[in-house]
Amino acid sequence: MLERPTRIRLTGTDEALALHRRINRTADAYPRDASVPALFAESVARAPDAPAVAQGGRTYTYRELDLLSNGLARRLLAEGFAPGAAVGVCVARSPELIVTLLAVLKCGGVYLPFDAGWPDERLRTLFTDADCRWVLTDRHDLLSRRLDHCQVLSVEAELTPYAFAPAIQVTGDQLAYINFTSGSTGRPKGVPIRHRGIARLVLGARFAPLDAHSRLLQLAPVTFDAATFEIWGALLNGGTCVLYPEGLVRLSRLGRFLHEHGVTVVFLTTALFNAVIDEAPDALAGTRTVLMGGELHSMPHVAAALRAYGPGRLVHVYGPTEATTFATHHPVDHLDEGSGLLPIGRPIQNTRLYVVDGDTLCEPGRTGEIWLAGDGLSPGYLGDPRLTADRFVERVIDGTAERLYRTGDHGSLLPDGSLVFQGREDDQVKINGFRVELGEVAHHLDRHPGVRRSHVTVSTARGEKALVAFVVTDDPAVTPLALRHHLRTRLPAYLVPARIHLCEALPLTATGKVDGRALLTAYDSHTPPPATPAAPRPVGSRD
Structure with a gap:
């Protein structure tokens, strides 16, 4: 009879074990077996006439949102949709988008958000x-031609209220949505998330006040986690989801918009946060x-924000898509500017983190890989x-079996248990909130018949973080413009390098790796800025 293989144990010093025990006391009671539609129904029952979604002069109450999503869900089922299947969603940021997401979940579906601007190959x-x-889309004519293998339904034509939701049982363990992230092999990685992961994120949140009085700004593209x-931080707590009316964030009007709509909670990627602090700090007052x-912080910007807003307002958050948006949080009430460190903090509710080196838990000050556990984890790729x-x-x-996600991020714990980010083990980066595998961009560059070799890296010249590619070619027909066109037919706009340099060779380090720093020094420091403004690309904007 075969014996079951022995599970690997993580060991550590008494100090390391004690510290990990202390920071991982995060278990809070919440309805972990309930689905998003069931939790939303509770919000409807508590206050049916409360505002659920607002955009400009349009407001849907919880009752209206419930009835419209019931109608769209029933229409989808009537067309032959089988519960459990995926539904592509391409709807502009609008009340109709929220109706669509709810409708998919109510009929037992899994929503897959995508952008109509993505190339056909990626779709x-x-x-x-x-x-x-x-x-389901508000761009029926365009997508019905491009996606002829799918049944494409128009959201606008299907919005009819209905009193009763479909009689379909959905549990917390079922999948709710799929996000695709950049992949190093050239293929995007599909990350499914359960209903339970959403509930664990937004119910009893330790990192932000979420209740019936909360008004959350909805700014991120729905393709971004x-x-x-x-969305669900508002709707599952009885608050209001306030939809920003435009794709491109205009700093000149952001503050007025937040004030007019009484927004109480905002999430900003690091790049957009820095831009706001530089150009319109009063917008967040x-x-x-x-x-x-979402990216490495800028201590001067955080310090300026703390001086402007005072303690109790800023929260630094961290988390990969595979762990359902946020995994840790750090209230920024004071700064140790001498250290240059801004912790990403401690685990949020019903989330656990471990800093691991090999099979050993790290004691304070020792750098290791960040591993995450808890109800937010994806089932896998x-x-x-x-x-x-x-x-x-x-x-x-510590005697308990854990399912863990190895993030690839490195970090270390401070003596008080706060986690400090120390970089990545691979070539994955975040630019303006989007997770980018440099290898994916290089993969598609190398597929061009005129490219002998390429190297993709990140430049921080002129105060912005941007993708930069270096290409070796013998073909005179290969130009930066031609390569950019080649990439745009295969990749989303945010994966197309801002600058592409042609070079005779790629310099190597003593260890035989491409010397990206030498390339940036030689080519990027004297490169004129792009023709378009080089300000950070805000969340929600489109190229």
């Missing part, structure tokens, strides 16, 4: 990996809680069992 990959054959917090994160097995692992910690 085919996403829809194949998710086995997605249904689409920050939208999960912005009336906001109760400002969450920021769609159609990629090898990558799932590599990144999602089981270990025994």
